[in-house]
Amino acid sequence: MATPAFLLSLQATSLAEFIRGDSARSAWAFPIVETAHVLALATVYGTIMMVDLRMLGLTSRQTRVSRLTDELLPWTWTAFVLAALSGSLLYMSKADTYWHNPQAQAKFICIALAGVNMFVYHFGVHRRVAEWDLSLPPPVAARLAGGLSIALWTAIVFLGRWIGFTT
Amino acid sequence: MFRATAEQIAASGLSNSLQNVLWVVPVSQSTHIVALSVLFASAMLINLRLLGVGARGRPVSQLAELLVPWMWRALVVLLLTGALQTLIEPVRQFITPIFWGKMALIVVLALLTRWFAATLRANAPQWDAAQTRPAIARVFAVVSTIGWVTVIAFGRLIGYVWAYYL
Numbered sequence: 188m189a190t191p192a193f194l195l196s197l198q199a200t201s202l203a204e205f206i207r208g209d210s211a212r213s214a215w216a217f218p219i220v221e222t223a224h225v226l227a228l229a230t231v232y233g234t235i236m237m238v239d240l241r242m243l244g245l246t247s248r249q250t251r252v253s254r255l256t257d258e259l260l261p262w263t264w265t266a267f268v269l270a271a272l273s274g275s276l277l278y279m280s281k282a283d284t285y286w287h288n289p290q291a292q293a294k295f296i297c298i299a300l301a302g303v304n305m306f307v308y309h310f311g312v313h314r315r316v317a318e319w320d321l322s323l324p325p326p327v328a329a330r331l332a333g334g335l336s337i338a339l340w341t342a343i344v345f346l347g348r349w350i351g352f353t354t
Numbered sequence: 355m356f357r358a359t360a361e362q363i364a365a366s367g368l369s370n371s372l373q374n375v376l377w378v379v380p381v382s383q384s385t386h387i388v389a390l391s392v393l394f395a396s397a398m399l400i401n402l403r404l405l406g407v408g409a410r411g412r413p414v415s416q417l418a419e420l421l422v423p424w425m426w427r428a429l430v431v432l433l434l435t436g437a438l439q440t441l442i443e444p445v446r447q448f449i450t451p452i453f454w455g456k457m458a459l460i461v462v463l464a465l466l467t468r469w470f471a472a473t474l475r476a477n478a479p480q481w482d483a484a485q486t487r488p489a490i491a492r493v494f495a496v497v498s499t500i501g502w503v504t505v506i507a508f509g510r511l512i513g514y515v516w517a518y519y520l
Contacts, residue, residue, distance in 0.1 A: 215514075218510065218511055218514045221510060222506070222507045222510045222511065225387070225506055225510050226394070226503060226506055226507075228387075228391070229387070229390055229391040229394040229395060229506065230391070230394065230395050230398060231391075232387075232388065232391035232392075232395070233391040233392050233393075233394060233395020233396065233398075234395050234399075236391070236392060236395075237395070247420065250412075254411070257411075258408075258411040258412075259399075261408070262395075262398075262399070262408070341388060344384055344387050344388055344391075345380075345381070345384040348380060348383050348384040348387060349380055349384070352379075352380050
């Protein structure tokens with residue numbers, strides 16, 4: 188499938204050119220944005236793992252699930268926005284390459300699936316969290332969501348690192 | 355001196371046979387990122403609490419009791435995967451000054467974290483209440499945050515700057 192026109196026009200902007208580091212003036216732009224991306228994704232992955240392991244009933248077993256999600260998810264979302272912004276900058280710098288890269292394609296599919304998983308959990312079993320906040324083991328639906336989330340986010344990290352070896 | 359040692363390691367049978375298995379470095383690096391995420395997120399949650407940002411939730415002593423053990427576990431995984439990557443690509447690491455800066459920083463931060471965990475355990479009530487928490491707690495939080503961010507940045511940048519030292 189051909190690269191969408193809007194991605195190609197993004198790639199042609201001076202911002203994309205700056206991040207690509209074509210001129211010596213901005214040779215460090217890509218590594219610096221990438222470092223910001225690593226810091227943001229580390230916060231996303233780390234805080235999501237804490238929630239997921241609790242949903243599986245493996246850690247923080249005496250802490251209410253709702254308390255943990257209240258404490259952690261605002262950080263997850265803040266960091267996710269930063270990861271998405273830095274990731275978009277990296278992507279637009281070589282949009283045509285990434286569009287055709289199988290690892291990048293798989294990564295976006297996994298991010299979409301992680302989003303669906305989160306949506307199903309929040310509008311499903313999490314609505315009744317007060318009923319099972321301290322139950323051990325947590326309900327099957329919660330454990331399933333936690334397990335899927337760990338698998339998907341780990342795959343996202345691996346695929347993201349893998350892109351760097353294939354482009 | 356470092357370079358000669360690195361070249362010896364690179365020429366060794368173990369390093370050589372691992373160099374030929376293409377997936378080892380990407381898989382090790384990805385595992386390294388997973389582990390650094392656990393360490394970094396834990397450190398940030400503790401430091402932000404010490405600084406009074408996002409003050410909701412449990413006292414800092416409970417938070418540290420829960421998270422510091424995860425930081426040590428993550429550090430073990432980081433040292434193992436890092437050692438594997440250094441075994442496979444020793445020259446790239448040893449000739450790059452920021453690699454040594456990163457190693458030195460990790461030692462300092464590990465000692466600081468040990469000191470912090472022990473001090474917090476001994477003075478939990480005083481450290482838990484924002485009004486009685488000593489000023490050194492904020493200093494620790496700022497140094498630890500800047501320190502881990504620098505470690506991660508150095509780690510990512512080794513891959514870009516090492517060629518300049520060849």
